[in-house]
Amino acid sequence: MTPDIVSGVSQPPPRRPRKRSATRSVTLSDVAAAAGVSAQTVSRVVRDPLSVSDETRARVQAALTATGYVPNLAASNLASNRSRTVAALVPQINASVFADTVHAFSTALAAHGYQIFVGTTDYRPEHEEEVLRSFLGRRPDGLLVVGTRHTPGTLTLLGAAGVPVVETWGWSEDPVDLLVGFSNAAAAAAMVDHLVRRGRRRITFAGRHTSGDPRAAERLDGYHGAVRDLLGSEPRTVDAGPEPVTMDTGVALLDLALERYPDSDAVMFSSDVFAAGALQACVRRGIDVPGTLALAGFGDFELARHLVPALTTVAVPSAQIGELSAELLLTRMRGAAVDVPHRDVGYRVVAREST
Amino acid sequence: MTPDIVSGVSQPPPRRPRKRSATRSVTLSDVAAAAGVSAQTVSRVVRDPLSVSDETRARVQAALTATGYVPNLAASNLASNRSRTVAALVPQINASVFADTVHAFSTALAAHGYQIFVGTTDYRPEHEEEVLRSFLGRRPDGLLVVGTRHTPGTLTLLGAAGVPVVETWGWSEDPVDLLVGFSNAAAAAAMVDHLVRRGRRRITFAGRHTSGDPRAAERLDGYHGAVRDLLGSEPRTVDAGPEPVTMDTGVALLDLALERYPDSDAVMFSSDVFAAGALQACVRRGIDVPGTLALAGFGDFELARHLVPALTTVAVPSAQIGELSAELLLTRMRGAAVDVPHRDVGYRVVAREST
DNA sequence: GAACCTGTTGTTAGCGCTAGCGATAGCGCT
DNA sequence: AGCGCTATCGCTAGCGCTAACAACAGGTTC
Known part of the structure; x- marks a missing residue:
């Protein structure tokens, strides 16, 4: 690396500094120069003001506001590994x-x-x-x-x-x-239990459980178990596939449920958004909720308690x-x-x- | 590392390297060592694969996956200033x-x-x-x-x-x-115009316009101008103050509007959320919408078209x-x-x- | 054959900040 | 005086990466 050492001290190669695109912003050492202290001290004022004497801190803080310093967190992260x-x-x-x-x-x-x-x-x-x-x-x-x-x-x-x-x-x-x-499964099972207590026997589950929403799939599992245990009947489910979680999809799920299981007396959805869409569709079509059909959601969004009729749902402490x-x-x-x-x-x- | 250099050149102070908390993750030079190339080449493979020869790229990419390299963006940002x-x-x-x-x-x-x-x-x-x-x-x-x-x-x-x-x-x-x-003002004015065309004359504006929502304040301005120009009457406004933008607040705004301006034949809200809360409250209370009272929102959320009655609103291409x-x-x-x-x-x- | 490309790789010097020491001064205690 | 302690501040060496250049092989041009 170093060339001949010989007699005199070999000068370091006289290379001029590389050009770098000048940074647009004020750095710690700019502030340090303005305050007449070291960069390290400015850093301390920024991160732990009490570790610096009152007088120095005041001077640095004045320099900080005068220069409009904004710390570069990338540099900070790199140096501190946090x-x-x-x-x-x-x-x-x-x-x-x-x-x-x-x-x-x-x-x-x-x-x-x-x-x-x-x-x-x-x-x-x-x-x-x-x-x-x-x-x-x-x-x-x-x-x-x-x-x-x-x-x-x-x-x-x-x-x-x-x-x-x-x-x-x-x-x-x-x-x-x-x-x-x-447990999403336990929560869904609790909803089935609630519906059964309210006299429902033909409960359909509607959700988006096959396409990447594991929570919906877990709720479906809970539904399955509860229907088997409490009603002893075959599960009735409809799936939204990859459709987005929107009220429109909720309406589509309702249609699907009524088409495939026309005798349903309750539909429980994997989300309040679905249930809200379905509920409003029922109101519009004159389907009596809960008289003819009970509807339930999941999530207890603010919307649920404002709808008419107000939506039964599972509240989760988000x-x-x-x-x-x-x-x-x-x-x-x-x-x-x-x-x-x-x-x-x-x-x-x-x-x-x-x- | 280097042994003594003969004659008498004063050695640089023999300080041992400082201890730094070892970084938990794989670095560029780890990958470089594994692939038998320089760190710079690895960097090139990551950022611009085509600038490296096919053979080298393949070797580096193998090393990349073998080591499970995840780039440190803080270092990248610092070095590239982007x-x-x-x-x-x-x-x-x-x-x-x-x-x-x-x-x-x-x-x-x-x-x-x-x-x-x-x-x-x-x-x-x-x-x-x-x-x-x-x-x-x-x-x-x-x-x-x-x-x-x-x-x-x-x-x-x-x-x-x-x-x-x-x-x-x-x-x-x-x-x-x-x-x-x-222009939020023009949009609100257009809503006033719509309500006037529908025969409404006593239009109340309800929003959250005094507490830090400049968009709502602009809508209020538009309302003011339109009421003056089209109806020549005094503006009627109610304000939610610092309350959050929720359906509950919408109900409160409706109450406030009906209390302060009992003869209102239309209420326009600064948000669909408010309007939705108010609309459901009307349904529940048996207030005929739009017979007795017209309601309008702002934003055209999905909810607006699902509600019964469906909510008139201003659609913005979000x-x-x-x-x-x-x-x-x-x-x-x-x-x-x-x-x-x-x-x-x-x-x-x-x-x-x-x- | 000199001069000039072009493509590919390596070397060097930072980017702006902080960890880890040192250095110094001031203080209390023996 | 000597020792140890604390408070305050500065120095140095990186953190992991990339810009800028250097080096070189292989080809092309005149």
Whole structure:
């Protein structure tokens, strides 16, 4: 590497500095120069103001506002090997249930200086893997995923990430790491039980359970079990396939259910969105709900209690899932252990007018 | 490492390397070592595979999958001074109108390798500034904001960011940079016009216009102008204050309107969410809509056309706003100029049963 | 055969920040 | 005086990656 050392001190090769596109923004050392201190001290003022003397801190803070410094988090992440971000993977963000979870999660973590990335998988498992991979490039300090069923590739990535992971909105005997959720199967079974108590015997399940929504599939399982145990009859199900979770799809599911099982006395949907669409269609067509047909949803969206007739549904503590997940993650990101890493937040059948 | 160099050249201080917490993940040079090439070549395979010979590329790609390499984007951003991210600031993500915009925006940009950060301001302008500041720390390559009215601090930050900015969902004579939106005032005036044509004369405006929702305030302005011009009467308005945009608040607004202006023959709301809550309350109370009272919303959510009676509203091309914004930003981020930087996407009054 | 490409790979020097020390001064205690 | 402690601040060496150039082989042009 170094050429002849010989007698005199060999000069380093006189290369001129490379040209780099000048950075557009103020850096730590700009602020340091303005305040007459070292860059390290400015960094300390930004991250832990009390570790610097009052006088210095005042001078640095003045320089900070005078220069309009905005820290470069990429550099910070690289140097500290911490990103102070947490990634959340949800199927859909406009599905308001997840929005509540994400909002609560985000608020709780923001209070501790963490930012949240939200990625949507559009209910496509293979897409989940792709989104997760690109998120891991940002080296989040923690991960939240909706669901407990994942592709092998996703599991590998989650394991290799080397950070705490919370699975939510489901239940599993064998979670990846942390778990905050409830049993979708038990919740659906509870709804069947409710309908049976209300005298219904020919209960049809309508959902989107074959195309990438494992939660809907788990609810279907719960329905199956409950129908077998409580009614001893054959299950009646209709599936929306890959259709989006919209009220339009709900109407289509209703049509399908009435066509295939014309004698149904109740239809339970895998989402309030479906149920709301179906309910309004019934009102419009003059089908008596619950007289002729009982309808039930899942999720307890705000809409459910405002509809006429008000919609029976399963309430899930969405916001609590977000808060609790944040709490567990924070504990683990602090390096502490979590005493009870798997939390069942339960569910509640909310009986209203539609049944 | 190197042994002593004879004569008497003073050795550089023999400091051992500092201990750094070992990085948990595979780096470029790990892959390079595995493939027997330089780190730079691996980087090239990742970012521009065709710039490397077939044989080398195959070897590197094998090493890539064998090691399970996940690039560290913080390091990449720092070195290249490009983040390949775009930040979006919206008032609320669960308000489905914005969700449509964000979704379309995100999809269009993802196709070009950009990731989107979404930040919510909760309709609080001072919060917008704070969120924006923390987002700028990630040095996004572009910015999308909802609205055209901003605090001075926000304007300073937007200007200093040095990246293209799109304002959306409003209209302005003096935009910061790019603009994709429509006139909320004109849209509200068009709704008044529609109601007047339907024979309504005592039209009340109900919204959340005093507490940080500039779009609602603009709609109120449009209402004021139209009532003055078309009816020549005094405006009638009720305000939700800082209440959240929920159906519950919609019911409260209806109560307020009927209490303060009992002779109202129409109520127009600043959001479909409010209108939907009010409409269902009317159905429940037996108030004839539109016989006794016409109701109208804003946004044309899916819900609007499913309700019974179906809700008259103003349709705004939410998704188109997102797509067009992405397109303009992409052009600017490529370094090209945008020929028409301000785009009016318009609006459309959708007359349905509720009026 | 010199000069000039073109395609492919390697080398070097940072990007802006922070961890891990050192260095120094001031203080209390023996 | 000597020791140890704390508070405060600076120095250095990276974090993992990429821009910019250098180096070279093989071909083409005149």
